[in-house]
Amino acid sequence: MYSNNATVNKTFITLTFLLLSAFSFAQTTLSGVIKDYKGKPIPGASITLRDTYDGATSDSSGHYNFSTPEKGEKILAVTCVGYKAWEQTINLHAGQMPVNIMLKENLDELKAVVVTAGSFEASDSKRTTVLNSIDIVTTASANADVTAAIRTLPGTQQVGEKEGLFVRGGSGEEAKIFIDGTLVNNFFFSSVPDIAQRGRFNPFLFKGTVFTSGGYSALYGQALSAALILETVDLPERTSANFGLSTVGLNAGYQKLAKNNKASWGINYNYTNLLPYFAVVPQKPDYFRVPLYHNAEGNFRIKTSRTGMLKFYGYFNYNQLGLRNQDIDSSTLKNAFGLFNNNEYANLSYKEVLGRGWKFNIGTSYSHNLDNVNTDLQNQDNENQHIPYYPYLQKAFKVDSRSQLATVKTVLEKHLSGISAVRFGGEYLWNKENTDYSNDTIKHALSSYIDNFTALFAETDIYITNDLAAKLGTRYEHSSYLNKSNIVPRASMAYKIGNKGQVSFAYGMFYQKPERNYLLFNNNFLYQKATHYILNYQKLTSEHTFRVEAYYKKYNDLLKTVPDTNNLGYGYAQGIEVFWRDKKSLKNFDYWLSYSYLDTKRDYLNYPKSMTPNFAATHTASAVVKKFVLNWKTQFNASYTFATGRPYYNLMADGAGKYYIADQGKTVTYNNLSFSVNYLPRLGKKDSKTFIVWVLSATNVLGNKLVYNYNYSANGMNKVAVTPPAGRFYFLGCFISFGIDRTEDVINNNL
Amino acid sequence: MKKTILTIFAIVATVAAFSQSERYTSAMKQNISMLDSALSNGKIIDLSNNFERIANAEKTQWLPYYYASYCTIMDALMREDKKQVDVIADKADSLLTKAQELAGNENSEICVIKSMIATAHMTVNPPGRYMKYGKVSDNYIEKAKQLDSTNPRPVYLQGQNTFYTPKVFGGGKEKAKPYLEKALAMYARFVPATELSPSWGKSGTQWFLSQCD
Numbered sequence: 035m036y037s038n039n040a041t042v043n044k045t046f047i048t049l050t051f052l053l054l055s056a057f058s059f060a061q062t063t064l065s066g067v068i069k070d071y072k073g074k075p076i077p078g079a080s081i082t083l084r085d086t087y088d089g090a091t092s093d094s095s096g097h098y099n100f101s102t103p104e105k106g107e108k109i110l111a112v113t114c115v116g117y118k119a120w121e122q123t124i125n126l127h128a129g130q131m132p133v134n135i136m137l138k139e140n141l142d143e144l145k146a147v148v149v150t151a152g153s154f155e156a157s158d159s160k161r162t163t164v165l166n167s168i169d170i171v172t173t174a175s176a177n178a179d180v181t182a183a184i185r186t187l188p189g190t191q192q193v194g195e196k197e198g199l200f201v202r203g204g205s206g207e208e209a210k211i212f213i214d215g216t217l218v219n220n221f222f223f224s225s226v227p228d229i230a231q232r233g234r235f236n237p238f239l240f241k242g243t244v245f246t247s248g249g250y251s252a253l254y255g256q257a258l259s260a261a262l263i264l265e266t267v268d269l270p271e272r273t274s275a276n277f278g279l280s281t282v283g284l285n286a287g288y289q290k291l292a293k294n295n296k297a298s299w300g301i302n303y304n305y306t307n308l309l310p311y312f313a314v315v316p317q318k319p320d321y322f323r324v325p326l327y328h329n330a331e332g333n334f335r336i337k338t339s340r341t342g343m344l345k346f347y348g349y350f351n352y353n354q355l356g357l358r359n360q361d362i363d364s365s366t367l368k369n370a371f372g373l374f375n376n377n378e379y380a381n382l383s384y385k386e387v388l389g390r391g392w393k394f395n396i397g398t399s400y401s402h403n404l405d406n407v408n409t410d411l412q413n414q415d416n417e418n419q420h421i422p423y424y425p426y427l428q429k430a431f432k433v434d435s436r437s438q439l440a441t442v443k444t445v446l447e448k449h450l451s452g453i454s455a456v457r458f459g460g461e462y463l464w465n466k467e468n469t470d471y472s473n474d475t476i477k478h479a480l481s482s483y484i485d486n487f488t489a490l491f492a493e494t495d496i497y498i499t500n501d502l503a504a505k506l507g508t509r510y511e512h513s514s515y516l517n518k519s520n521i522v523p524r525a526s527m528a529y530k531i532g533n534k535g536q537v538s539f540a541y542g543m544f545y546q547k548p549e550r551n552y553l554l555f556n557n558n559f560l561y562q563k564a565t566h567y568i569l570n571y572q573k574l575t576s577e578h579t580f581r582v583e584a585y586y587k588k589y590n591d592l593l594k595t596v597p598d599t600n601n602l603g604y605g606y607a608q609g610i611e612v613f614w615r616d617k618k619s620l621k622n623f624d625y626w627l628s629y630s631y632l633d634t635k636r637d638y639l640n641y642p643k644s645m646t647p648n649f650a651a652t653h654t655a656s657a658v659v660k661k662f663v664l665n666w667k668t669q670f671n672a673s674y675t676f677a678t679g680r681p682y683y684n685l686m687a688d689g690a691g692k693y694y695i696a697d698q699g700k701t702v703t704y705n706n707l708s709f710s711v712n713y714l715p716r717l718g719k720k721d722s723k724t725f726i727v728w729v730l731s732a733t734n735v736l737g738n739k740l741v742y743n744y745n746y747s748a749n750g751m752n753k754v755a756v757t758p759p760a761g762r763f764y765f766l767g768c769f770i771s772f773g774i775d776r777t778e779d780v781i782n783n784n785l
Numbered sequence: 786m787k788k789t790i791l792t793i794f795a796i797v798a799t800v801a802a803f804s805q806s807e808r809y810t811s812a813m814k815q816n817i818s819m820l821d822s823a824l825s826n827g828k829i830i831d832l833s834n835n836f837e838r839i840a841n842a843e844k845t846q847w848l849p850y851y852y853a854s855y856c857t858i859m860d861a862l863m864r865e866d867k868k869q870v871d872v873i874a875d876k877a878d879s880l881l882t883k884a885q886e887l888a889g890n891e892n893s894e895i896c897v898i899k900s901m902i903a904t905a906h907m908t909v910n911p912p913g914r915y916m917k918y919g920k921v922s923d924n925y926i927e928k929a930k931q932l933d934s935t936n937p938r939p940v941y942l943q944g945q946n947t948f949y950t951p952k953v954f955g956g957g958k959e960k961a962k963p964y965l966e967k968a969l970a971m972y973a974r975f976v977p978a979t980e981l982s983p984s985w986g987k988s989g990t991q992w993f994l995s996q997c998d
Contacts, residue, residue, distance in 0.1 A: 080834035082841070087812050089838045091831035115872055168912070271916050576867060664953045 062126045065099040066134040068092045068112065076137055079114035084121070102126065116140050139500050140452075170237045173658055174671040175708035175733055177765055179232045180243065181211075181222075184262065185675075186656040188583070188611035188628040189247035192677045192704050193649050195742040195756045197222035197231040200649045201247050202587060203607025203634030204259025207549055208564075211262045212254060213240075214345065214383040215395065217463065219439045220403040223353065224375045228745070228756045234351065234377070236302075236331075241267040247611075248566040248585055249540025252491040252507030252524045253445060253457070258546045258564040258589070266347055266381075269298050269335050272773050280729075280767030282306050283327070296337040304329035306353075317759045322416070323356030323372060342386035349379040361411065362754055363425050363747045368416070372408040377401070391449035395459075398442040405435045420474055425748035431473040437550070440464040458492035467550045481554040485515035485547075493524070501530035513547060515557050520545045535573040542566050548593045560601040563590040577618035579626075583611045592638040596693050605636025605644065625659040640685055642693045648743055651677040651704070669712040677704040684746040684753070696750045705738040710765075725771045733763045812839055813849065813981045820852075820985055824859060833857045837880065848981050850884035854898050855985070861905040874905040893933035894983045900925035900942055922946065937971035940964055941986045948993055962997045965990050 064083075068076045075096025082089035083102055090100040092114075104126055110133065111121040117137040124133065169183065176182035181199055184190060191200035198206020211221040213235075223231035242265035254261045270289045278285045287302035306327040329351045336344045354374045361367035383397035411419045411429045420430065443461035450456060468482040493507030507524040522545060528538035545561035547553065570583040585608060592603025615626035632652055637644040654677040662669045679700035686696040710731035716724060734740065743756040816835050823832040833856030840849035857877035861870045881902070885895050900922045907918035926946075929939035944964030950956020972987040 078830045080837065082834075082838045085842050087808075087835075087839050087842055089834065091828075091834045115869070115876055271920065664951055667953055 061101045061103050062105075062128055062131055063099065063101045064110070064131050064133055065097070066132050068096045068098065068114075068135045068137060070117070070137055070139055076114055076117065079112055079117070079137065081135075082111050082113075084109035084111050112137065169660075170243065172660055172669060172671050172710070172712060174673040174710040174731060175658075175675065175706065176673075177232075177710075177731060177733070177763070178237050180235065180237045180240065180264070181233050181262065183237070184243075184245050186626070186628060186658050186673060187245060187247075188581075188613050188630045188654075189260070190630070190654070191632075191649055191651060191680075192654060192675055192706070193742065194230050194740060194758055195228045196649075197225065197233075199260055199262065201260035202585065202609065203605070203632055203636070203647070203650050204564075204587075205647070205649060208257060208259035208546065209262065210254070210257035210260075211264065213264045213347075213381055213399070214266055215253070215263075215397040215445065216381065216383075216399040216441045216443050216461075217256070217439070218379065218399070219401050219437055219465075220377055220379075224373060224377075224403070224405045226355065226357070226373065227371060228742070229759055234349070234379075235264075239266055239347070240264045248587065249524075249526060249542050249568045251505070252493045252509040252522075253459075255489055255491075255509050255511055255522075255544070256487075256546050258544050258562060259587075266345060268343060268345070269295065269337060270300070274771050274773045276769065276771040278767060278769040281311050281765055282308055282767075287331075297335065299334040300332070302329075302331040304331075315760055315762075315764065318757070319357040319359050319759055320368075321355070321357050322370065323354055325353065325355040327351065327353040338384075339386065342384070344384045345382070347379075347381045349377070351375070351377040358412065358416070360754075361429070362745055362752055363749070366414060367419060367426075368412045368414070369429060370408075370410040370412050370416070372410075374406040376404045378403075393447040393449075395445040395447070396443070398440075400440045401438070403435075403437045405433075407435070408432045422474060427474065431471060433472075434468075434470040436466075436468040438464075438466045452497055454495055454497045456492070456494040458490075460488065460490045462489075463487040467554060469554055483515055483553055483557065485513055485553075487511070487513050487547075503528050511545060511561075513561075515553065516547060516559055516561070517557070518561060520561055534575050535571065538570045538572070540566065540568040540570075552593060552595075552599065556599060559593070559599075560591045562592050562601065562603075564588065565590075577616065579613065579615040581611075581613040583613075585609060585611075589636060589638075592636060594638060596640040596687075597691060603636065603638035603641075605634065605638065607632065607634035607650075609633060622662045622664065623659070624661070625657065627658075628654075628656045630654045640693045642685065642695060645683075645695075646681050648680055648682050651680045653678045667714045669714075671710045671712070672708065674707045675704065679703050680743070682744045684744075684750055686750055697746065697753070699744070701741040701743065701755075702739060704740060705736070706734050706740065707736050707738075708733040709735055723773050725773060727769045729765065729767045729769070731765045734758075734761060737761050809839070809843060809846070810981065813852075817852065817981065820856075821988055823856070824863070829856050829860045829863070833860065840880075840883070845887060847884045847887035850880050850887065851894065851898070851983070854878075854880035854884060855901075855983075858898060858901045858905055862901065862908070867909045870905055870909050874902050877905070878902050891928075891932075893929045893936045894938070896925045896929035896932060897936070897938045897942060897983075900929065900939070904942075904946065935971065935975060937968045937975050937990075938983070938986050940971060941968040941990045944968055944990070945993055948996070958997045961993065965994045965997065969994065 068079045070076055077092055077094045077096060079092040080089065081092065081098050081100070083104055086102065086104055088100060088102040088104065090098040092098045107123055107125055109121055110124050111119065112135055113119050114137060116139065118140050120135060120137055124131070170176065170180055171178050173183040173186055175186065184199060185192065189202050193200045193206065196206055199209035200206050201209050211218050221235070222233055225231065244263040246261050246263070248260065250261050254263070270291050273289060273291045275288045276286065283304065283306035285302065285304040287300065289298060289300035291298045304327070306329070307324065309324045312321060312324055332348045334346045338344050352375070356370065356372035358368050358370045361369050379399070379401040381397065381399040385393070385395045387393050409429060409431055411421060411426055413419050418430070421427065441461060441463045443459065445457055445459035447455055447457045465485045465487065466482065468480070471479045489509060489511045491507065491509040493505060496504045496506070498504070504527040505525070508521065509524065510519065510521045512519040522543035524542040526538060526540035528536055530536045544564045544566065547561060548559050552559070565588045566585065568583060568585040570581065573580045587607040589603070589605035591601040592605060594600050594603045609630060609632040611631070612629045613626065617624045630653070632650055632654070634650050635644045635646050656673065656675045658673040660669060660671045679702055681698060681700055683695055684697040685693045687693050708731065710729065713728040714726065716726050740758055741755045745754045745756060746752065816832060819828070819832055823829045833853050836849045836853035836856060840846065840853055843849060854877045857873060857880060861873040861877060864870055877898070881895060881898050885891055888895065903918045903922035903925065907914045907922065926939045926943050929936060944961045947956045947964055948958060948961035968986070968990045972990060975984070977984045
């Protein structure tokens with residue numbers, strides 16, 4: 035019995051042993067290599083026998099190896115960040131089982147190539163960012179003007195006598211500005227003769243900026259040269275109040291973030307008066323009405339769902355100025371220019387993700403601008419003079435110009451497989467222009483027009499692989515006033531070379547209506563036309579950005595005003611541009627360099643032949659440097675811009691009304707060194723509820739003579755340089771924001 | 786007879802269940818024991834994959850997803866090249882979401898990882914992202930403390946974040962030291978709820994403390 039038991043026990047043990055060994059002998063060992071479709075090994079991929087603990091992770095050479103006691107049919111699954119999941123049913127049998135696996139790259143926006151030809155992106159989130167929004171406000175020469183910061187990028191001209199972005203041989207009118215997708219009229223303050231005006235909008239209003247110097251998307255039109263696409267900020271981080279005081283005025287604002295963090299509203303008021311500044315810093319013109327601005331803004335933003343956002347922005351501005359200069363035709367007379375301006379702008383936009391890969395975007399805006407301009411001829415005692423003959427008759431007049439623009443634009447986007455997408459939509463613009471002109475002999479000459487402008491567009495992003503992408507688009511436009519339609523192609527593609535570099539190419543045709551000054555009197559025009567060809571190479575690493583771009587732009591159907599008004603003008607622009615930005619090589623030092631070479635000629639307006647326009651310099655270069663000194667809580671910014679002289683002309687008409695060049699030359703080279711300092715005394719005070727920024731800036735600190743152009747007297751005998759109203763511009767301001775901390779609420783609302 | 790069969794059935798089922806949970810516990814223990822070494826020998830992705838495998842097979846346990854998320858976010862935080870950090874942090878977040886669903890609530894340990902995920906996003910571009918993610922990270926540390934005042938990990942994270950914050954921004958070694966000392970004292974008292982519950986961070990606290998002197 036006892037022995038029997040022992041035998042049983044022994045047998046049992048043996049059996050168990052045998053079973054156990056059979057069990058272990060029956061293990062399957064899976065091994066192999068994981069590669070992508072280019073044959074590159076993939077490390078870090080997870081290989082799993084579905085619903086078991088068994089699996090492995092591929093090593094640096096893509097190899098994996100693991101054993102499993104499982105039997106029969108099982109699913110082998112492989113996952114890896116950046117690749118499509120892979121799985122396959124396998125029949126496990128004891129012994130070695132080699133399984134080699136190929137993974138498809140996930141087409142994802144982070145790794146995929148992006149078309150960069152012609153476009154500079156400044157945003158805080160996107161990967162293609164070259165500048166971010168803080169860069170715009172800390173560029174020394176910019177004085178917190180968005181377009182002034184953009185002028186440190188290649189492709190732009192240093193034009194100081196007229197507002198606007200002069201891009202690649204294009205005039206200021208050829209660059210259009212869009213806020214949240216819709217066109218903005220009167221982005222700049224109203225023109226004053228020979229003094230460029232600032233942009234109206236605060237740079238802190240925008241979180242993203244795309245500056246495209248050509249070849250841009252079919253979503254945008256009516257700009258022959260360039261588009262500046264601005265995206266407004268979303269919800270603020272917290273409720274806050276702010277107050278600012280500077281050498282040019284004061285401002286106050288309040289932003290309220292709702293408790294549930296899903297909505298906000300805000301108001302801002304800005305008062306600018308240059309009286310104290312002009313009292314200290316003498317100006318060349320005699321200001322009989324010192325520039326004064328009232329500026330009020332309101333906004334609300336509502337997060338309508340996890341992905342939906344409704345935004346409103348409203349802007350009201352009133353400003354006035356009056357200045358006197360020596361008359362060019364007479365040594366005893368003066369010219370007085372007076373301006374009152376009212377401007378209102380409102381923008382409402384809504385975006386939502388509809389599901390199944392659909393995105394919906396609608397934007398609507400309305401703007402109204404009224405300029406009351408009064409020019410007078412005055413004697414030395416500033417009394418108005420009436421001289422009823424040429425050239426003095428034209429110098430005293432009064433004109434009221436009103437512009438109204440209402441727009442609505444819808445874009446639908448559908449994501450296709452991977453990250454390919456198709457986008458389409460339309461826009462409608464209602465534009466009404468009026469002028470009321472009077473002088474000594476003409477009383478209230480009225481002119482006006484209304485244009486109903488419609489556009490339809492479609493565009494597709496095609497990702498062939500992560501390394502090769504194409505964007506194809508088309509745009510149809512119709513203007514009721516011109517009674518003409520156009521349809522244009524847009525195409526671009528990008529190809530990745532190596533790990534960080536890429537080449538892209540863009541092509542597109544662009545149409546633009548003639549300016550309002552011509553349309554007010556005549557609608558018998560064609561669209562003006564430009565065709566862009568752009569080749570770009572970009573190398574982007576976390577430390578550096580290097581870009582080089584070559585382009586050719588052909589102009590057709592430009593407006594001619596002499597001998598008749600027609601569309602027989604033409605021209606071209608070509609050039610090479612280089613951009614370099616380095617954030618890392620020197621500690622706490624950040625700088626960028628831009629260089630543009632431009633060769634352009636055109637025959638338009640009253641030009642007697644094809645010639646280089648007066649807004650085109652052959653060589654332009656900028657250097658922007660920023661250094662943050664942590665221990666001083668201070669950022670030092672400097673920028674230096676150089677441009678070769680621009681041509682200037684005195685175009686005069688002969689007896690037959692034919693224009694000829696009576697005089698011409700080149701302005702002196704342009705050199706402008708600017709400095710600014712930002713001091714943040716509360717920086718790093720963790721629980722501080724107030725945040726203070728001191729700003730001190732000065733432009734043209736070296737006092738270089740800046741000559742933008744020359745004006746000529748009617749007889750051509752007197753020639754006067756167009757220069758800035760003062761040699762230097764200084765700014766000192768202190769801006770305080772009172773953050774109303776609601777950390778507790780944030781925690782309780784689970785972010 | 787019927788009763789006997791039922792009894793046998795019950796015993797078999799219990800044994801099977803027991804061996805299943807035994808297998809789970811031993812696999813988890815083994816992987817948890819590798820946490821510290823994986824951080825130093827570059828095997829953290831492997832470890833994350835191990836935990837994810839267990840999580841996917843078990844389907845009802847929150848801890849394996851929690852550990853998979855922890856390993857993933859440590860991988861993101863340790864990377865020199867910030868290019869992939871956002872994607873990896875997103876993966877950690879999706880693993881953590883599964884952990885939270887299974888845990889049934891947002892507990893203190895889950896808040897700790899949420900804070901680390903926000904920190905990882907911030908490191909991609911600290912000046913541009915501090916306002917957003919710095920705040921989120923701080924808030925989750927606070928929430929983790931609120932949910933379990935004995936948990937040393939949020940205090941350790943606070944010390945670590947302070948350690949890496951430049952002096953003028955209110956950080957630095959001296960400022961970090963009190964947090965780390967407090968965390969160390971808390972680790973001495975801290976008793977994990979179960980043998981698999983999170984207990985990491987003590988050696989890290991000691992290392993940072995050693996750097997403070």
